[in-house]
Amino acid sequence: MFEFITNNEDRGQVGIGTLIVFIAMVLVAAIAAGVLINTAGFLQSQAEATGQESTDLVSERIDVTSTVGIVEDSGIYGQTVGDNPQNLSQVRVGVTAASGADQIDLNKTTVQVVGPNGQATLTFDDTADGSYGDASGINSGTFAIQNASGGYISSDNAVLNSSNSFTLVFNTNNEPLGDGEDASTGGVLFGESESSSLDIVSPSGATTSVELTAPDLFSKKGAAVRL
Known part of the structure; x- marks a missing residue:
């Protein structure tokens, strides 16, 4: 009914490969998130500066x-x-x-x-x-x-x-x-x-x-x- 893995070496190789793929995915996601956060911050700063300049052109x-x-x-x-x-x-x-x-x-x-x-x-x-x-x-x-x-x-x-x-x-x-x-x-x-x-x-x-x-x-x- 149940299949048991008796070869310890095969079992360890599968676990390490999965772990490596998982870590790589996490690293890629973290890098992508960092890029998105930096880009969003830059765009926000640019938008605020542009908005202030536009306001000054009208009011000042x-x-x-x-x-x-x-x-x-x-x-x-x-x-x-x-x-x-x-x-x-x-x-x-x-x-x-x-x-x-x-x-x-x-x-x-x-x-x-x-x-x-x-x-x-x-x-x-x-x-x-x-x-x-x-x-x-x-x-x-x-x-x-x-x-x-x-x-x-x-x-x-x-x-x-x-x-x-x-x-x-x-x-x-x-x-x-x-x-x-x-x-x-x-x-x-x-x-x-x-x-x-x-x-x-x-x-x-x-x-x-x-x-x-x-x-x-x-x-x-x-x-x-x-x-």
């Missing part, structure tokens, strides 16, 4: 509240303005943080400008000199920032959040709004009927686009006109 954005140009007045930029001003002495763009945004470091914010005299990427300059009462102290390739009181701010205070607002100030004598030449010797400023576009890029890469178009006629020196 700079909103534009106003775009204003200041008509040239007598004596600015070393030239005398007649009764019929034809240029803007500065462009002013009011900005706030978008709803839900955290603190935005304007030191790392850039403005890509396409104007009548080409294109350029401008960076924040906290050394702007406002003692002349205009934007002539803003260096080429840069923009300045003013607070709500009209004072130029330093890099330490250039942080935009939900509780404050700033004004980006552009020197219209600098390229690409102007031609970069000294206005007293015939340099060209941003003038009547001219247009320009600004792309304000936050540190997270979120971009806010602004179109500027000057009125066809400036009627009053020193006046603020909507762009």
Whole structure:
């Protein structure tokens, strides 16, 4: 009724072979599980990073509240303005943080400008000199920032959040709004009927686009006109 194995050597060989196959299967399964766990962890990290970047592109954005140009007045930029001003002495763009945004470091914010005299990427300059009462102290390739009181701010205070607002100030004598030449010797400023576009890029890469178009006629020196 029952078959007995009396050969001990044959019985041991069968047991060892089965054990070897079993151990190999366990090792393969363990390696496969390790690979799957590592891959899943990597994909999770990538998904979280991508999700955060996508969220920042939407929320860490700079909103534009106003775009204003200041008509040239007598004596600015070393030239005398007649009764019929034809240029803007500065462009002013009011900005706030978008709803839900955290603190935005304007030191790392850039403005890509396409104007009548080409294109350029401008960076924040906290050394702007406002003692002349205009934007002539803003260096080429840069923009300045003013607070709500009209004072130029330093890099330490250039942080935009939900509780404050700033004004980006552009020197219209600098390229690409102007031609970069000294206005007293015939340099060209941003003038009547001219247009320009600004792309304000936050540190997270979120971009806010602004179109500027000057009125066809400036009627009053020193006046603020909507762009």
